[in-house]
Amino acid sequence: MLGVGCWGSEIRNQSPTPDTQHPTPFLACLAAAGALARLEAPGRALPIVRRAALFDPSSAKDRGTLTDYWDGPAPLRDAAAALARAAGEPRVAGEMLAAAATCELLAGRTGEAEALARRAAREGPQLSRPHEILAQIHLDASRPRQALAAAKAGVEADEGSAVALALRARALEAEGRLGEALEAHRQALAVAPALATARLGEARLLLRAARREQALTILRTLVSEPGASAAARGLLLEAEGKGAPAPGR
Numbered sequence: 001m002l003g004v005g006c007w008g009s010e011i012r013n014q015s016p017t018p019d020t021q022h023p024t025p026f027l028a029c030l031a032a033a034g035a036l037a038r039l040e041a042p043g044r045a046l047p048i049v050r051r052a053a054l055f056d057p058s059s060a061k062d063r064g065t066l067t068d069y070w071d072g073p074a075p076l077r078d079a080a081a082a083l084a085r086a087a088g089e090p091r092v093a094g095e096m097l098a099a100a101a102t103c104e105l106l107a108g109r110t111g112e113a114e115a116l117a118r119r120a121a122r123e124g125p126q127l128s129r130p131h132e133i134l135a136q137i138h139l140d141a142s143r144p145r146q147a148l149a150a151a152k153a154g155v156e157a158d159e160g161s162a163v164a165l166a167l168r169a170r171a172l173e174a175e176g177r178l179g180e181a182l183e184a185h186r187q188a189l190a191v192a193p194a195l196a197t198a199r200l201g202e203a204r205l206l207l208r209a210a211r212r213e214q215a216l217t218i219l220r221t222l223v224s225e226p227g228a229s230a231a232a233r234g235l236l237l238e239a240e241g242k243g244a245p246a247p248g249r
Helices: 004-013 023-038 042-052 073-086 090-106 110-123 129-140 144-157 162-174 178-191 196-208 212-224 230-242
Strands: none
Touching (some): 023 042, 023 073, 023 090, 042 073, 042 090, 073 090, 073 110, 090 110, 110 129, 129 144, 129 162, 144 162, 162 178, 162 196, 178 196, 196 212, 196 230, 212 230
């Protein structure tokens, strides 16, 4: 089971800028924060909660299955419950509720995630994270207009949130506004150049714009990195296939 003893040293040894591609530190942060919250140590949990908030919520989801990286939904559900209880302290309420919402989203409990994210937005109006979780929920439900509104609210709360910018880009793409989406992905990458979801989004849009060589450069770099997503590998195969000679030639 994921816990603070299992992951504490890994989290302490990470640089201040997280590996925004690989899901293990993301899930480790959430589990460790939940463990500290269970120990009634919200002050110690808060820096880890803030670290987890730097990850795009889709950075674990887009792998198709989480079971390669975690022990099932129970640890995240336990963490969500502990983090929600820690929200009784007003100064950390918004951040703890947003972290709990993230846990519920990754555990597949969308209704619970949405309720917690809305509470987090009320408790922490200055936070981008609750709006990011809501945007991801709307994208998962094929509601791009609502996703765009939520992502915009996230950017308004924190103009420096690369995750909110990347979610805005994905919502714009889902609405068919491809030029704006590409620009939004690049804005996200200007803030966080390593953000894998934005790099993947940029490559996908370059392919749609018939700029295959630029897309291939991005995708080959992504796939060469540890923790490359199935989505990146699949898009690279598709892109390379488009450049192959037609059968029989």
